[in-house]
Amino acid sequence: MQRVLEPEVMDTAEEADEYDAMDHTEPNRGFVARLVELGAGGSMLDVGCGPGHVAVMVCDEIAEGSVLGVDLAQTMLTHAERHRSKSPHAERLSFRLADAKGLPFADGEFDTVYSNTILHHIPDPRPFLSELRRVLKPGGVLLVRDLFRPDDIERADELVALHAAGANPNQQALFHASLCAAFTPNELRALADESGLADAEIVVDTDRHMSLQLRRGA
Template sequence: MPLPRILEPEVMETPETAAAYDAMDFTAVNTAFCDDLAAVLPRVDQPLKVLDVGTGNGRILQLLHQRYPHWQLTGIDLSPAMLAIARHHSPQLNFIEGDAKTLPFAAASFDVVISNSLVHHLADPQPALGEMLRVLRPQGTLFIRDLCRPQTLAELRALVEQYAGQDTPQQQKLFADSLHAALTLREMRHLLRTLPQSPQRWQAILTSDRHWTVVAQR
């Protein structure tokens, strides 16, 4: 029997939980995210307006700012605790408290919309996906990456051991809960096909042993 999806809280509400997440080393994963994003953009030397939905601790925007200081970067998240950490790491960047399901931006406001590890926090990701497309300008790029739910509990436990075996029990639980809450690639593809405003071109593929990635153009 396939591993069922078990939801986790949508928001990391407490400073303790946010700090535990921030203490985990996602350097390799975040670097790969930035590398892969750059690879699908037509040009990176332009002054792009970029929105990071579910920015969390802001580490990806921090990396992007180091690489592309000419980009206009905005991060939005629903967790004040995570935003406090993001602002501490990158006080020069623009971080906004807000809900991915009702983004406080006009239509077609951004050249690029990105999101990393947000979808698994949402019971129904469809409204947030629709909002990401709404605020994306025509011909803009949507780049989403998230965990992929394993087929079995044994596979989940193996991933936790491989990637969080040296972390604290609390951090291991955070990772295990996120894997349990993640969508499979098949579920994500179904969501994209059934969006009221489906993107003109998109692909959703596995990009690691624990991640899928969506690249779409409005």
């Protein structure tokens, strides 16, 4: 199946509200567990933080460290600030507007850099991946997780029926579009190699998720 692009920024109030309301608890828990396994901590950058669900969960699970979340959609950041204000770890959380393809941070500024399911929103993710490498300290933890594209539309339909059966039609359509916009593991390997991340590992995590990762000290 050929890749079908979807909008890079979900910045309408309706899109942000719909995404914030979707239940991503199970995959988010798996994502945070992988961060812990990789040795994440210290100064952590959440790139494409969306409504802040993962950033809040990271602070719940990793006591030593702080999270700065960035996103290109102000409507998403409005939700993130609301979730931050309710978190017992609010002082270790912050959010700001920034473009993942041109991060406003110094080289090697963060101990941990992670991104959850924004890769498929970017038409050419090589600048994005290069930026993640640039702002990561040598020996730091990197985790980029995203959906991977099914072989055909029938498999995409199956995954929506399996994992979004309880979602409303708009949410199911968002999930389906994201599957169709995603890369394959082989495509991600090639993109990583071209973006200064040849040393990063590719892992197929679930029937729909893959990760690009670097362990602490790697």
